[in-house]
Amino acid sequence: MSSFSHLDENGKAKMVDVxxxxxxxxxxxxxxxxxxxxxxxxxxxxxxxEKGDVLTVAKIAGIQAAKKxxxxxxxxxxxxxxxxxxxxxxxxxxxxxxxxxxxxxxSKTGVEMEALTAVSVAALTVYDMCKAISKSMVISGIKLLxxxxxxxxxxTYGE
Amino acid sequence: MSSFSHLDENGKAKMVDVxxxxxxxxxxxxxxxxxxxxxxxxxxxxxxxEKGDVLTVAKIAGIQAAKKxxxxxxxxxxxxxxxxxxxxxxxxxxxxxxxxxxxxxxSKTGVEMEALTAVSVAALTVYDMCKAISKSMVISGIKLLxxxxxxxxxxTYGE
Amino acid sequence: MSSFSHLDENGKAKMVDVxxxxxxxxxxxxxxxxxxxxxxxxxxxxxxxEKGDVLTVAKIAGIQAAKKxxxxxxxxxxxxxxxxxxxxxxxxxxxxxxxxxxxxxxSKTGVEMEALTAVSVAALTVYDMCKAISKSMVISGIKLLxxxxxxxxxxTYGE
Amino acid sequence: MSSFSHLDENGKAKMVDVxxxxxxxxxxxxxxxxxxxxxxxxxxxxxxxEKGDVLTVAKIAGIQAAKKxxxxxxxxxxxxxxxxxxxxxxxxxxxxxxxxxxxxxxSKTGVEMEALTAVSVAALTVYDMCKAISKSMVISGIKLLxxxxxxxxxxTYGE
Amino acid sequence: MSSFSHLDENGKAKMVDVxxxxxxxxxxxxxxxxxxxxxxxxxxxxxxxEKGDVLTVAKIAGIQAAKKxxxxxxxxxxxxxxxxxxxxxxxxxxxxxxxxxxxxxxSKTGVEMEALTAVSVAALTVYDMCKAISKSMVISGIKLLxxxxxxxxxxTYGE
Amino acid sequence: MSSFSHLDENGKAKMVDVxxxxxxxxxxxxxxxxxxxxxxxxxxxxxxxEKGDVLTVAKIAGIQAAKKxxxxxxxxxxxxxxxxxxxxxxxxxxxxxxxxxxxxxxSKTGVEMEALTAVSVAALTVYDMCKAISKSMVISGIKLLxxxxxxxxxxTYGE
Numbered sequence: 001m002s003s004f005s006h007l008d009e010n011g012k013a014k015m016v017d018v019x020x021x022x023x024x025x026x027x028x029x030x031x032x033x034x035x036x037x038x039x040x041x042x043x044x045x046x047x048x049x050e051k052g053d054v055l056t057v058a059k060i061a062g063i064q065a066a067k068k069x070x071x072x073x074x075x076x077x078x079x080x081x082x083x084x085x086x087x088x089x090x091x092x093x094x095x096x097x098x099x100x101x102x103x104x105x106x107s108k109t110g111v112e113m114e115a116l117t118a119v120s121v122a123a124l125t126v127y128d129m130c131k132a133i134s135k136s137m138v139i140s141g142i143k144l145l146x147x148x149x150x151x152x153x154x155x156t157y158g159e
Numbered sequence: 160m161s162s163f164s165h166l167d168e169n170g171k172a173k174m175v176d177v178x179x180x181x182x183x184x185x186x187x188x189x190x191x192x193x194x195x196x197x198x199x200x201x202x203x204x205x206x207x208x209e210k211g212d213v214l215t216v217a218k219i220a221g222i223q224a225a226k227k228x229x230x231x232x233x234x235x236x237x238x239x240x241x242x243x244x245x246x247x248x249x250x251x252x253x254x255x256x257x258x259x260x261x262x263x264x265x266s267k268t269g270v271e272m273e274a275l276t277a278v279s280v281a282a283l284t285v286y287d288m289c290k291a292i293s294k295s296m297v298i299s300g301i302k303l304l305x306x307x308x309x310x311x312x313x314x315t316y317g318e
Numbered sequence: 319m320s321s322f323s324h325l326d327e328n329g330k331a332k333m334v335d336v337x338x339x340x341x342x343x344x345x346x347x348x349x350x351x352x353x354x355x356x357x358x359x360x361x362x363x364x365x366x367x368e369k370g371d372v373l374t375v376a377k378i379a380g381i382q383a384a385k386k387x388x389x390x391x392x393x394x395x396x397x398x399x400x401x402x403x404x405x406x407x408x409x410x411x412x413x414x415x416x417x418x419x420x421x422x423x424x425s426k427t428g429v430e431m432e433a434l435t436a437v438s439v440a441a442l443t444v445y446d447m448c449k450a451i452s453k454s455m456v457i458s459g460i461k462l463l464x465x466x467x468x469x470x471x472x473x474t475y476g477e
Numbered sequence: 478m479s480s481f482s483h484l485d486e487n488g489k490a491k492m493v494d495v496x497x498x499x500x501x502x503x504x505x506x507x508x509x510x511x512x513x514x515x516x517x518x519x520x521x522x523x524x525x526x527e528k529g530d531v532l533t534v535a536k537i538a539g540i541q542a543a544k545k546x547x548x549x550x551x552x553x554x555x556x557x558x559x560x561x562x563x564x565x566x567x568x569x570x571x572x573x574x575x576x577x578x579x580x581x582x583x584s585k586t587g588v589e590m591e592a593l594t595a596v597s598v599a600a601l602t603v604y605d606m607c608k609a610i611s612k613s614m615v616i617s618g619i620k621l622l623x624x625x626x627x628x629x630x631x632x633t634y635g636e
Numbered sequence: 637m638s639s640f641s642h643l644d645e646n647g648k649a650k651m652v653d654v655x656x657x658x659x660x661x662x663x664x665x666x667x668x669x670x671x672x673x674x675x676x677x678x679x680x681x682x683x684x685x686e687k688g689d690v691l692t693v694a695k696i697a698g699i700q701a702a703k704k705x706x707x708x709x710x711x712x713x714x715x716x717x718x719x720x721x722x723x724x725x726x727x728x729x730x731x732x733x734x735x736x737x738x739x740x741x742x743s744k745t746g747v748e749m750e751a752l753t754a755v756s757v758a759a760l761t762v763y764d765m766c767k768a769i770s771k772s773m774v775i776s777g778i779k780l781l782x783x784x785x786x787x788x789x790x791x792t793y794g795e
Numbered sequence: 796m797s798s799f800s801h802l803d804e805n806g807k808a809k810m811v812d813v814x815x816x817x818x819x820x821x822x823x824x825x826x827x828x829x830x831x832x833x834x835x836x837x838x839x840x841x842x843x844x845e846k847g848d849v850l851t852v853a854k855i856a857g858i859q860a861a862k863k864x865x866x867x868x869x870x871x872x873x874x875x876x877x878x879x880x881x882x883x884x885x886x887x888x889x890x891x892x893x894x895x896x897x898x899x900x901x902s903k904t905g906v907e908m909e910a911l912t913a914v915s916v917a918a919l920t921v922y923d924m925c926k927a928i929s930k931s932m933v934i935s936g937i938k939l940l941x942x943x944x945x946x947x948x949x950x951t952y953g954e
Contacts, residue, residue: 013211013854016291017878019820019899025655032298052172056374057233059649060710064382065231067706067714070862072224072280073287074855075210078862078876081714082744083653104655106744108877108901112294113287120279120298121231128232128272132175135271135303135314139191139279142298144290155294172377176401178343178422184496215851218490219551223859226547226555229385233378237385237399240555241585242494263496265585267400267424331536331688334768335560337502337581350775370649375710383708388544390701390757391764392537392693396544396558426559426583430771431764438756438775439708446709446749450652453748453780453791457668457756460775462767473771490847493927509934529808533692534869541700542867549860549916550923551852589930590923597915597934598867605868605908608939609811612907612950616827616915616937621930632930661814695808696869703865703873717873718903719812740814742903 015075021108026149029102030115032142033094034123040130040137041095051129055088055097058129062086062122066103066114073117079107084118088126099123100145110150116142174234180267185308188261189274191301192253193282199289199296200254210288214247214256217288221245221281225262225273232276238266243277247285258282259304269309275301333393339426344467347420348433350460351412352441358448358455359413369447373406373415376447380404380440384421384432391435397425402436406444417441418463428468434460492552498585503626506579507592509619510571511600517607517614518572528606532565532574535606539563539599543580543591550594556584561595565603576600577622587627593619651711657744662785665738666751668778669730670759676766676773677731687765691724691733694765698722698758702739702750709753715743720754724762735759736781746786752778810870816903821944824897825910827937828889829918835925835932836890846924850883850892853924857881857917861898861909868912874902879913883921894918895940905945911937 036044044054051057063084070078083104091098101118103111123139130137148154195203203213210216222243229237242263250257260277262270282298289296307313354362362372369375381402388396401422409416419436421429441457448455466472513521521531528534540561547555560581568575578595580588600616607614625631672680680690687693699720706714719740727734737754739747759775766773784790831839839849846852858879865873878899886893896913898906918934925932943949 013216013851013858014209014880015858015878016210017880017899019877019901050173051175051234053371053374056371056649057172057378060375060378061231061233063649063651064707064710068231071859072220072227073284074216074220074859076287080716080743080875082655083651085650085653104653106655107875112290113283116283116286116298120283123301124272124275124279125232127275128235131271131303135306136316137302139275139301140299142282143296144294147294157295172374172381173403174381174401176403176422178400178424212848212851215490215848216855219852219855222490222492223548223551230382233382239398239557239584241496242492244491244494263494265496266398331533331540331693332562332686333540333560334687335562335581337559337583368650369652369711375649379708379710386708389541390697390704391761392541392697393687394764398557425557430767431760434760434763434775438760441778442749442752442756443709445752446712449748449780453783454793455779457752457778458776460759461773462771465771475772490852491845493846527809528811528870530689530692533689534696534808537693537696538867538869545867549856549863550920551856552846553923589926590919593919593922593934597919600937601908601911601915602868604911605871608907612939612942613952614938616911617935619918619934620932621926624930634931692808699808699810700866700869716875716902718814719810721809721812740812742814 018077018108023106023108024149025106026110027104028110028112028115028147029145030119031100031145032119032123033096033098033140034126035096035138035140037134037136038095040133043133045090049129054126054129058088058122058125059086061125062101062118065121066118069114069117073113076113077109079105079109081105081114086118086122097126110147112144112147116144177236177267182265182267183308184265185269186263187269187271187274187306188304189278190259190304191278191282192255192257192299193285194255194297194299196293196295197254199292202292204249208288213285213288217247217281217284218245220284221260221277224280225277228273228276232272235272236268238264238268240264240273245277245281256285269306271303271306275303336395336426341424341426342467343424344428345422346428346430346433346465347463348437349418349463350437350441351414351416351458352444353414353456353458355452355454356413358451361451363408367447372444372447376406376440376443377404379443380419380436383439384436387432387435391431394431395427397423397427399423399432404436404440415444428465430462430465434462495554495585500583500585501626502583503587504581505587505589505592505624506622507596508577508622509596509600510573510575510617511603512573512615512617514611514613515572517611520610522567526606531603531606535565535599535602536563538602539578539595542598543595546591546594550590553590554586556582556586558582558591563595563599574603587624589621589624593621654713654744659742659744660785661742662746663740664746664748664751664783665781666755667736667781668755668759669732669734669776670762671732671774671776673770673772674731676769679769681726685765690762690765694724694758694761695722697761698737698754701757702754705750705753709749712749713745715741715745717741717750722754722758733762746783748780748783752780813872813903818901818903819944820901821905822899823905823907823910823942824940825914826895826940827914827918828891828893828935829921830891830933830935832929832931833890835928838928840885844924849921849924853883853917853920854881856920857896857913860916861913864909864912868908871908872904874900874904876900876909881913881917892921905942907939907942911939
């Protein structure tokens, strides 16, 4: 059956085989922003959005999505997530909410996609909860801020 | 049991009750962009990304995610989606891929979140497939371009 | 192919065929209770549970579970839910939280299971969020309070 | 926005847009077989498989999978299923179990994939429950036996 | 990036970070009851419920739900479950079915929620399968009977 | 609580308790075929199927389904999959596509069901994408070709 080790060589859409990698502590931090506009910004700040407490619901949505990252990112592995935490901060100068997510695992592969997915789904949830007020919100600047652990080592955005 | 029609009045985290709305044709178009950088841009253009054909995989991921929008956006309804289509276009001047998604339904509520989710998950999939080449990609400018149908009528971004 | 209309007659584990039923408005209300004990009761009331705002998280969990009822109740239909709303009320005399859920649809079959599932999962979420304080909480009295719509007509518990 | 009606013309991986189709009654019947071999055949017949009652578990697995067809078949629509029924019959001459599934809907698109998925997952479940006895079982002959309803009309295999 | 270790300090809805915990054997046993009433009790005992074999279907539903606990309990970890077993026993004196579920893992966190979820979903499935006979069934007394393993040690209800 | 180790002895539908097993490298390879017929065969070969690139979409569907095997095969464990790879080959003499899937894990239990599920769902996806051309395709010969690792040792079909 030796040829099976080459199964994907000419193929497309292949996962990375992580069988031989070791379980190590891995952390990833991602960030993103939802530009809300004046009206939405103040309504969130005053917790006056009709659908409910926007920041709490968005945080929960982000946590749940991170645990299911492997379901919607086709080539991601279904790893154990030892922690996901999200912080949502209102930024008055840009009338936006800044979303930071940190994902942690002890696994054979990293959690960059889990952190990025948490930010994205939290941002979409903010949009959903506020879209009756304004449809002009923009989700922007989603990127990996930092990662550590694994063979490829540490990474910090912009360094 | 008349008080149940007021069940959420003092509460938080409430869905919009769409029981009384009529089924009408609804369309939503969303857009977003992944800033790839030089190296990733050319590798996608030449279909040289090791994980496979990036644009096809991202398109499928977007279609599948749109159908499951109600699973990760907590207050979305589980509506029937009559069509989702995605277009991914490489834009050389910005070294980016522009993702457009159109969602359609015949339902009691709109498909804005489905279109935005399709764009977001397609963008995350592009990131995932190319992150071995560069981790500095940025997902940006996700917004609703257009919607039609439903009581609130037509909407076009910037108009 | 006429015999196929009798496909399940000698079988087991069969769904109810609702093809011929008409789409009508249907509502179901379910109720249940989590007996918290002194310590948990006061910590929830004062929003001092370490994992976060218990009642909001439980409400969201209930809404999301209701939309996925057909996934874990094997013979349930995958119907469109036009609204789910939950109310969680602290009851000092019994040191408990009372959970009421109302589910609505316009469909060929009822939403009793969706309302009961929303209550159950909200109750489990309360347990999860407070189990670091006490493991002796008991989930109790989950039942259908009321339903209307459909061929079998109205039902009220105890009448 | 007129160009959006042509969104996928040059693309790949596209769903069929069913927005304009009408809701009609649709039925599909699929069939398949698991060649069990002597030992597994008699153990199922005598309900002696250690994991439990094979035919009941397989039937439930098939029903549940049919309801989630749109989750794993990327370009399928998330339609309402009004009924799924499975019949599993032991066939002594071939030492096999024959699986028939009938799916029904009132929808804009057909249920062929739901019937075929029900058969496939029921067959996989039979394999799973019996694989401690024999790993040489073969799943075979999965095909659409019959469909009715929809614009393309009736179809019967072999006619 | 040191501040990220404090990411949730002022926040809400946070998971417990289990990154530093060790993988140990953990077991949890939960229990609950469905008060059936006379008619449903005897129909289940005689396997005369039209939807099929109630206890087998409920057992499978409980097993499947336990594996997906992390999907509907927002702050639960997605752990590997090494075993779930359910026992459903008819109790004639109370005309009820008593459901016991035992969950096991080798993991960084416990399986209390998995055992409680298995009981709850099995109970809901009993309700669903019998609700055509009676809608007055009540799900009651769901609690954690026993747990072992992990830093917090053993726990037995009532001790 | 000693009796709980015997919880399932008289029961049905039981998982295999793998708590005491050790994590070892495990590999499984499964195979299957879709008999396409003339017209479908040539349209796939020439990439002229209207729904898009059949082999790429089927490959992705197979990968995603393998990661969710435990969701639709009721008694499967939710294991970590370290790799899934699929190969789809057109075979002119039989006018068919042959699907091979290899699944790998480092776990307490094997990946036979994951490999078989990947083949089955890739086959169903081929059917779905081509059914507008012909409904007479047949999915056939799905079997386990090879497995290694675990207490039961190596297995090769036909040896």
